[in-house]
Amino acid sequence: MISFQSKNGVGLIQIDDPPTKNSLSESMAEAMLEVLLEVESDSSVQVLVITALGEVFCSGGNVKDFTSFPGDRGGYVGGMMERVYNPLVSRLRALPMPTIVALNGPAIGAGVGLALNADFVFADEESYFHLPFVPKFAIVPDFGSGWLLVRAIGYSKALALCLNGERISAAKAMEMGLVQQVCKPGAALSDALFLAEQICRCAGTATLRTKELLRQAEHMEIDDYLSFEKKLQAESFNSRSFDEAIAAFKGRRVPDFRGM
Structure with missing residues (x-):
């Protein structure tokens, strides 16, 4: 589900759950949080790169988690956010070393927040961001995506993106300052690793x-x-x-x- 390896100062996290399009289920978020705690305590990791296997970077929260719960869905989701989602956001942002997301495919819903909470985003030119929270599910943006967008592109543009559910191409995301580099198809990870290696040459x-x-x-x-x-x-x-x-x-x- 989540793999981690480290070599020559570069840590690499790979999300690996193609059947769910790498959804950020509760168990996936728990696994990632555990890995981030490990990374935080490992002084040999100078840069952390996060990517995913398959054609999608992250499809957001797993809808089955939210719809299969028979009782108070709001209470369940709120509890899950307090236990796992929000600590994961906080831990990712608090990591002392630079973090780079290699966007191998679409980032959807919570996947947008996961990507944008990193210090750098390298995006495959065929990837995109998509915020379906409001127009498709009648819920508010989560995983810190709204907070991040307001600071990155301003209130009005952030609100428009959240309400219209428009797909944001890698090229447009770069114009907006959300992405640092647009990469040729299949090259996001290698380009991110190249930057990571350059950073590792610094003190x-x-x-x-x-x-x-x-x-x-x-x-x-x-x-x-x-x-x-x-x-x-x-x-x-x-x-x-x-x-x-x-x-x-x-x-x-x-x-x-x-x-x-």
Whole structure:
């Protein structure tokens, strides 16, 4: 259902449930949350890439989960969101290392939120985003997708996408700033792994500090940001990686930040 492997600093999560079009069922979300907790505690993982097997990245929540429950469906769904969905969103956003989603196919419903909660999205040119919550199921967007869209493209555009259920092509998503790169068919994963390998050549501590700095900038006032920036910069100048960078600069060689 969920596989994880790590090599040379790059962690790779693969969603593998083609019969359900990689739906984000409760059991799938629980499995992914467990893997993310493992990744978070593994200091050898410098970059995390998330992708899926099959023709669909993620078809969203499994409708069977929601319709087969005989009692209070709202109570069941609310409980599931509190137990699994929302912690999964929070954990993914809180990961200290950069995260990249390789969109191998459509991201639908909660799959949109899963993709957009990553730091970077590399999308197959034939992939698309689709938000069927309101027009097809008469429910509100979940997995943080509404929150993400408002911040990425503004309230009016986000509301329009949620209400009309329009499919957003990879090319249009890139124009809107939702996707960092549109890839040739079948190349999203290899392109994402290439970026991951490039990031791994940087000093790991500098990468982590930079992600933390920019994440905090989302809700900081400028004076608080500058104070935090000063703290992290002082730590950086006192680091082994900075010593290696200066030695490499003086020696006219490429710095070797392995283990730093």
